[in-house]
Amino acid sequence: MVESPRRPRVLLVDPYVAREDPMERKFVELYPSLGLLTLGAYLRDQGIDVRLVDLTFARDTRAVGAALASFRPDVLGVHTKTLTAERSLEIARLARGAGTAAVAGGPDAATRPETYLAGGFDLVVPGEGEPTLAEIARRARDGAHLLGIPGTIHRGPTGLARGAARPFLRDLDELPLPAWELVDMERYLASWERSTGERRAAVLTSRGCPFDCSWCSKPTFGRTFRQQSPARVLRELRELKDRYRVDYVRFCDDVFGISRPWLETLLRGMISERLDLRFECLARVDLLKPDLLETMRRAGLARVYVGVESGSQKMLDLMNRGTKLHQIERTAEALRRAGVRQFWFLMLGYPGETLDDLEATFQLFRRFSPEEYSVSIAVPVPGTRFHEKVKARLTGAARRGRGEGGRSLLYEAAYPERLYRWEQTRFGLEAALGRARDRLSPKVVDRLGRAADRFHHRVATPLLAGGTTRRRPSSPR
Ligand code: B12
Numbered sequence: 462m463v464e465s466p467r468r469p470r471v472l473l474v475d476p477y478v479a480r481e482d483p484m485e486r487k488f489v490e491l492y493p494s495l496g497l498l499t500l501g502a503y504l505r506d507q508g509i510d511v512r513l514v515d516l517t518f519a520r521d522t523r524a525v526g527a528a529l530a531s532f533r534p535d536v537l538g539v540h541t542k543t544l545t546a547e548r549s550l551e552i553a554r555l556a557r558g559a560g561t562a563a564v565a566g567g568p569d570a571a572t573r574p575e576t577y578l579a580g581g582f583d584l585v586v587p588g589e590g591e592p593t594l595a596e597i598a599r600r601a602r603d604g605a606h607l608l609g610i611p612g613t614i615h616r617g618p619t620g621l622a623r624g625a626a627r628p629f630l631r632d633l634d635e636l637p638l639p640a641w642e643l644v645d646m647e648r649y650l651a652s653w654e655r656s657t658g659e660r661r662a663a664v665l666t667s668r669g670c671p672f673d674c675s676w677c678s679k680p681t682f683g684r685t686f687r688q689q690s691p692a693r694v695l696r697e698l699r700e701l702k703d704r705y706r707v708d709y710v711r712f713c714d715d716v717f718g719i720s721r722p723w724l725e726t727l728l729r730g731m732i733s734e735r736l737d738l739r740f741e742c743l744a745r746v747d748l749l750k751p752d753l754l755e756t757m758r759r760a761g762l763a764r765v766y767v768g769v770e771s772g773s774q775k776m777l778d779l780m781n782r783g784t785k786l787h788q789i790e791r792t793a794e795a796l797r798r799a800g801v802r803q804f805w806f807l808m809l810g811y812p813g814e815t816l817d818d819l820e821a822t823f824q825l826f827r828r829f830s831p832e833e834y835s836v837s838i839a840v841p842v843p844g845t846r847f848h849e850k851v852k853a854r855l856t857g858a859a860r861r862g863r864g865e866g867g868r869s870l871l872y873e874a875a876y877p878e879r880l881y882r883w884e885q886t887r888f889g890l891e892a893a894l895g896r897a898r899d900r901l902s903p904k905v906v907d908r909l910g911r912a913a914d915r916f917h918h919r920v921a922t923p924l925l926a927g928g929t930t931r932r933r934p935s936s937p938r
């Protein structure tokens with residue numbers, strides 16, 4: 462009688478430790494990695510035993526060592542981001558010590574596989590992970606060699622060696638629902654409940670984005686775009702509600718609702734099935750049409766992240782953003798009228814930006830006074846056209862792969878870092894003035910605003926711009 466082989470064992474690791482993330486307290490919202498949860502569900506359905514060590518709430522990597530010893534996986538798979546690169550390499554060393562094959566996937570390993578292979582990983586999976594990791598796990602269980610598997614990169618005798626390209630999954634509906642049971646969902650939900658009163662979860666309805674902004678890093682899915690059917694999304698929402706009592710959902714798609722008919726069907730479903738969820742999403746101003754806002758509201762829309770980026774059309778064009786100023790204005794106005802919270806993303810310091818462009822961004826911000834915002838200094842992420850453009854002018858921190866936070870200037874831009882830092886402070890002051898409008902008289906707020914403008918144009922800018930500026934009259938409020 463032929464003995465059937467044992468099931469392969471895969472240990473997945475999320476190396477993100479929230480307490481080490483400088484941005485965490487300010488902006489990052491904690492959700493378990495949807496990439497890993499979907500990988501886990503897929504492997505499980507393929508007859509593979511899966512465990513996941515999620516370091517989000519941990520202090521160190523001890524749990525990884527413990528799982529390596531007790532679970533004795535055939536493969537250890539780490540999800541990588543630039544921010545967590547060092548931790549990932551530390552985990553690869555633990556795997557090596559335990560004699561377990563280590564595989565890196567996710568955006569950072571996809572962008573710079575050589576770093577991960579030199580640092581102790583056996584393989585990098587730069588693209589969609591599901592079928593590739595399943596194949597690696599079976600081969601590792603069988604003791605077969607792991608080199609040259611389609612969809613992987615390894616170290617060859619003369620540099621990086623790649624297996625054949627693996628095509629993307631054709632139909633995202635074939636993917637199982639995320640394996641939420643692999644992480645401590647209650648801990649995430651309880652922490653949301655404490656901070657917002659709502660049990661919040663993340664949902665992904667698509668993979669990829671067809672647009673081509675020049676600073677955007679899309680190492681995994683490139684410019685491809687696939688989406689689940691609205692029926693599949695509704696099933697996931699229903700499950701989150703019934704199983705975890707979720708009442709607020711963050712749609713994590715790069716851009717939510719790229720196809721209007723798709724979006725309309727989903728919204729109608731959310732309304733007719735009485736899901737009674739509130740939700741937030743990231744939208745492009747050219748796609749979010751005011752005439753759909755009412756339906757979005759009825760389906761539960763609470764907050765929209767808007768990639769505004771700049772108040773200068775010249776800069777939007779240089780970024781290859783594909784949006785127009787009038788679309789930003791139209792969207793901001795429509796959201797305001799519909800009573801939907803707006804979270805604006807703004808970016809300073811992109812190549813080609815002058816003081817006039819910076820001022821245009823500030824004035825746009827002042828005009829619409831979004832409820833929330835993030836204003837970051839442009840980060841040249843490896844693999845992007847922006848990075849390519851400034852590669853010869855990177856600072857030491859950027860070359861070492863640091864400075865993720867958008868608070869440091871990572872290349873020699875038109876002005877010194879201190880000017881951009883001041884600009885960030887100026888946006889903060891303006892936001893504070895906006896909030897003060899409810900408590901102080903409009904006259905007082907206007908006077909304070911004019912004083913801030915005078916200080917900005919007469920003192921701060923000439924002092925901080927490094928002698929490259931001329932004086933500007935204070936701008937009208
Ligand atoms: C949604 C999202 C978030 C959500 C997270 C929701 C969640 N927990 O899933 C929030 C807002 C919380 C978030 C936070 C952060 N994010 Co984010 N985020 C995204 C976004 C838009 C989608 C991620 C996603 O779910 N993709 C879809 C899934 C299916 O893909 P995936 O995770 O890449 O996984 C697939 C493959 O990569 C591969 N794979 C992944 N891991 C592994 C592991 C192995 C072993 C294998 C074999 C394969 C494999 O298989 C998976 C399935 O096919 C991406 C942009 C993007 N399109 O990827 C940015 C992105 C991943 N985030 C980024 C960053 C920088 C962050 C933060 C560090 C921001 C900060 N602190 O300043 C934090 C880190 C938080 C954390 N926990 O790690 C960067 C990473 C860049 C980099 N090189 O590191 C990205 C690429 C955005 C960008 N273009 O700059 N993020």
Ligand code: SF4
Pocket residue numbers: 670671672673674677678715716745
């Ligand atoms: S920034 Fe957003 S819209 Fe632009 S390419 Fe990246 S994901 Fe797509």
